[in-house]
Amino acid sequence: MSVILIMIPGAMILAGLGVWAFIIAAKKGQFDDLDTPAIRAVFDDDDERPGWHDPSHTIQDEAAPQDQSPPSAH
Amino acid sequence: MTRAISTSSVDAMPDSAAAKEEVLCDHCDLPVPAGLIDPEAEHQFCCGGCETVYNVLHGAGLEGYYGIRDAVAKDNQPAASSNQNYEELDDPAFQSACVTNLPGGECETELLLEGMHCAACVWLIERLPRVCPGVVESRANIRTRSAVVRYAPDRVPLSRVAQALDKLGYAAHPARGAGAREARRKEDRRFLIRVGVAGAIAGNVMLLAIALYGGALSGIDEFWEHTLRYYSMGLGLLSLIWPGRVFFRGAIAALRTRTAHLDIPVALALAVGGIWGSYNTLTQSGEIYFDSLSVLVFFLLVGRWVQHRQQRGAADQVELMLTLTPTSAERLLDDGTTKRVPIEAVELGMRVRVEAGGSIPCDGIIEQGTTQVDNALLTGESRPIPRAPGDEVIAGATNLGSPIVVTVSAIGDSTRAAKLMALVASATADKAPIVQFADRIAARFVIAVIVLATITLTFWTIRADLRTGIEFATALLIVTCPCALGLSTPMAMSIALGRAAKQGVLIKSAAAIEAMSNPAKLRGVMILDKTGTLTQGKTRVVRSECEPDLLQAAAAIEAASNHPLARAIIDASGDAPAPPAEGITQTPGAGIEGLVDGRRVRVGSPEFIRGSIGLDESTESAVESVLADGLTPVVIADDQGRVGVLGIGDPLRDDTTDAIAALRARGWDLHLCSGDHPEIATRLASQVGIEHAMGGASPERKAELVRTLREQGHERIVMVGDGINDAAAMALADVGIAVHGGAEAALQAADVYLTAPGVMPIETLCDLGSHTMKTIRIGLVVSLCYNTVAASLATAGLISALIAAIIMPMSSLSVVALATRPWKHKGAR
Structure with a gap:
């Protein structure tokens, strides 16, 4: 049972580290905006591949129809 | 490409509309007005703004916007470009106030964006670097409807960045008061940190409490029991002096100003519980209360944080609307050209041009141009006032007639508008804040609890000993701590704030x-x-006793005038094209006449017509009744003896x-x-x-x-x-x-x-207010019932501390659940 004498302070230190990390993150503004990142994650990876959402036309194709499939996955 | 509903597959339009071969705008999917359909053109647009945005998107390979928009926001229309040039943003006075210079020569600024509402908007705004070379990064925030833009000022001026955003359909407004925004952001973060720390402590104290309660039921070695109690005390006191100190601070402030506040009973329970718990831990006897205390701190902070966040959201939206009012002036330079400058850069003696329909940016004397101004926002007077060169105009008034040039005679604090604002500031300082329900209750609550605690203390001291007395009094203080008021009230309030916002009511203070x-x-x-x-605040034809073709003839003549009453007559005549009018002569302050289809038509005040043609009795009585309704009469007469009377006013x-x-x-x-x-x-x-x-x-x-x-x-x-x-x-x-x-x-x-x-x-x-107050009262009664039952059973020694510890969070949970009670507005349209 005497292992508890080490376990409890150890657990406290771990919890303290978690709280410390949380405070750092909060101070750096990680929790300022909780809505936009959720949206951003949906369509983040098409920048390097323009036209990826519709391989049948290029950027210059001005007359492209609009009823192309959405780039975001349904 | 002409897109009709019947051929479109992406639109979620009802089938019944498919029969109509309506042409839809290629950008915003709204019907294109008949006059704007160009059978030759490949694309159809409902306005120039939509066309600009469409071309920019296609030119930059950003057509993906339409796909995302159709996927995420079926009923939201994309915004159209307003085609402003934003040159006032390049003014040094503005730059020093709103732009941060980053190391490496880049600049950063925050822009509030009109019309941003969905995921597709975020996608588009964050692709600004593609549309506007020189922009390094653009990060959108959908909650505050703003974007932080980082750009290289040597490659692109800020005005071009704003123009690019405008071309995408988001009119950009600089976020003023950057210092205040930063301070508020810091406050929000501190708030969140308090909640997080309180939560972590509460969780850990509860873990220790489980071991202690388990020990109480099945036996525990005395050494371990005291070790765990010391740990609980350490964490519990940390919770009280770190996140929990806001309650003590609030209570002291309330006591100092002798106002009732919910913090007072909370602080009382925390202080007594903390002190007696520590005493019991050190003397190794009796109950410790740190589990209840740390959970209490956490719950109360969560409630406040939820309400704070909701209120901040409303305040942010109001701020966006504030920035929509014009903050720049069009300065007339000596060479006759004009330049947009921020309002801060306007100086005495400068000449400023005000477009028709524009807002006058400063107090001044008219140098050129004759017009009417609308002082309704400043004086409440609904009728336009004629103004000629040499007359004075005041900041905040609207120029209704033709463009004018104004010499600035007062700026800043000496303008009429600024004096009114000073009046507002002094009134705000005078205002006594409303003592909220929770705080009013708290005042009685403190007295009741103190009386009860004293009775318990005396009773048990006489019956048993001082120790038992203190023990029971402390238990009573903690168990009756107004958790329901502290938690369910802010919950109910923030739910109400959210519901109100959905109904078109933004509330800055709960x-x-x-x-x-x-x-x-x-x-x-x-x-x-x-x-x-x-009223609508606009001049309209409210009463019309006039044949339609006569009204149209009048409108044709009035088209040559910039009198505000003319605008009302033209609006009333309908959409049909006006017949051509010629030989128009105006008599200032009286009326106007001209030839329409070979007929001489006169439009003007009753005196004007009386003096030229004369009025018969029925017309005179019509004029009388128009006057009796508080409207401005306008008489229309032609040379064939036909007469019409209009009543013009500000309709409800x-x-x-x-x-x-x-x-x-x-x-x-x-x-x-x-x-x-x-x-x-x-x-x-x-x-x-x-x-x-x-x-x-x-x-x-x-x-x-x-x-x-x-x-x-x-x-x-x-x-x-x-x-x-x-x-x-x-x-x-x-x-x-x-x-x-x-x-x-x-x-x-x-x-x-x-x-x-x-x-x-x-x-x-x-x-919504009465619904919310009812919810709060029900919550209060429910939690008081819980607490009374728990407290009386506990003091009578009928239930163990373990059951009391279970009942407390249960009462909190049920009052929170109550706070979400559905609301249906009976009088809803």
């Missing part, structure tokens, strides 16, 4: 919800402004009469207070059913009315208005409500801002 709930009991008075609040909003009746039924004592002529105010008041009316009221008089009513014993005074002239009274009243489309000053002074047009949202707010 106290307003309560203040609107029960007018009858507090002899509530609602003072309503007339122009722009009950569609919902005014219904809303006034509903508000009266709720028990509001209604007052009309207008800057307009007393006779007009009285007539309108009797028309819509308002008992008290006051006309010719200056802003100072309106504020005075609030004071007088308060002295007469009315405890709840609400001021509803739209202009700078109402702002002082709004600030002084218990609740100030700014209606849709109001002036900047009104927004600043108001506690509540309506985003939906009309007066009806106020009625919705009243309904």
Whole structure:
């Protein structure tokens, strides 16, 4: 049972580290905006591949129809 | 490509519409007006703004926007470009105030964006670097509707960045007061840290408490028990002095100002529980309370944080609206060209050009141009005032007629508008805050709890010993700690704030919800402004006794005039193309005449027609009745003896009469207070059913009315208005409500801002207020029942501390669940 004498302070230190990390993150503004990142994650990876959402036309194709499939996955 | 509904597969339009071969705009999917359809063109647009955005998107390979938009936001329309040039953003005065210089030569600024509402908008705004070379990064925030833009100033000026955003359909407004925003952001973070720390501590103390309770049931070695109790004490005290110190601070502040506050009973319970718990831990006897105390701190902080966040959201939206008012002026340079400058850079003696329909940026003397100005926002006067060179105009007025050049005669603090704002500031300082329900209850609560605790202490000290007395009194203090008030009240309030926002009511202070709930009991008075609040604030033809073709002929002649009454006549004549008119002569202040289809048509005041043709008896009586209704009569006559009479005025909003009746039924004592002529105010008041009316009221008089009513014993005074002239009274009243489309000053002074047009949202707010207050009362009763039962059983020794510890969070959970009680507005349109 005497292992508890080490376990409890150890657990406290771990919890303290978690709280410390949380405070750092909060101070750096990680929790300022909780809505936009959720949206951003949906369509983040098409920048390097323009036209990826519709391989049948290029950027210059001005007359492209609009009823192309959405780039975001349904 | 002409896209018709019948061939479109992406649109979720109802099938019934498919029959109509309606042409839709390629950008926003709204029908294209018949006159704008170009059969030759490949793409069809409903306006130039949509065309600009469409071309920019396709030019930059950003067509993906349409796909995302169709996937995420079916009913939201994309914004159109406004094609402004934003050159005022490059002014050094502005740059030093709003732009941060980063190391490496880049600059960063925050822009508030109009029209940003969905995921597709975020996608588009964050692809700004593709559209506008020189922009390094653009990060959107959908909650505050803003974007932080990092750009290289040597490659692209800020005005071009703003133009690019505008071309994408998001009119950009610089976020003023960067220092204040940063301070608020820091405050938000500190708040969140307190919640997080309190939560971590509460969780750990509960883990220790499980071991202790387990030990209490099945036996525990004394050494381990005391070790665990010491750990609990360490964490519990940490919770009280770190996140929990806000309650002590609040209680001390409340005691100092001798006001009732919920923090007082909370701090009392925390302090007594903390001290007695520590004493028991050190003396190794009795109960420790740190599990309950740390959970209490956590729950109360969560409740406050939720409410704080909701309120901040409303404040952010109001701030966005504030930035929509013009903050730049068009300066006329000596060489005759004009340049947009920020309002801060305008100096005395400068010449400023004001477009027709524009807002006058500063007090000044007209140098060129004859026009009419609308002072409604400043004085409440609904009729336009003619102004010629040499006359004075005031900042905040609207130029209705033709473009004018104004020499600036006053800037900053010396303008009329600034003086009114100073009045608002002093009124705000005078205003006593509403003592909220929770705080009022708290005052009685403290007394009741202290009395009960003293009785318990004395009773058990006499019956047993001092130790048992303190033990039971402490248990009583903690178990009756107003968790329901502290948790369910903010929960119910923040839910109400969210519901109100959905109904078009933005609330800056939660106290307003309560203040609107029960007018009858507090002899509530609602003072309503007339122009722009009950009425539309625009000149329209209200009564027409005139044949349509005669009205059209009149409109054809009036097209040559820039008189505000002319605008009303043209609007009333309908959409049909006007017949050509020639030989037009104007008589200033009287009327206008000209030839239409070979007929000589005269339009003007009754005197004008009387002097030229003469009026018969039936026309005279029509003019009389128009005058009797408080409208401006305009007579139209042609040389074939046909005569028509128009009554022009400021019509009521569609919902005014219904809303006034509903508000009266709720028990509001209604007052009309207008800057307009007393006779007009009285007539309108009797028309819509308002008992008290006051006309010719200056802003100072309106504020005075609030004071007088308060002295007469009315405890709840609400001021509803739209202009700078109402702002002082709004600030002084218990609740100030700014209606849709109001002036900047009104927004600043108001506690509540309506985003939906009309007066009806106020009625919705009243309904929501009484619903919310009922929810809070039910929550209070439920939690008091829990607490009373638990406390009495515990003091009588009938239940163990373990069961009490289970009942406490259960009562909290059930009152939170109660707070989400559904609300359905009975009077909803």
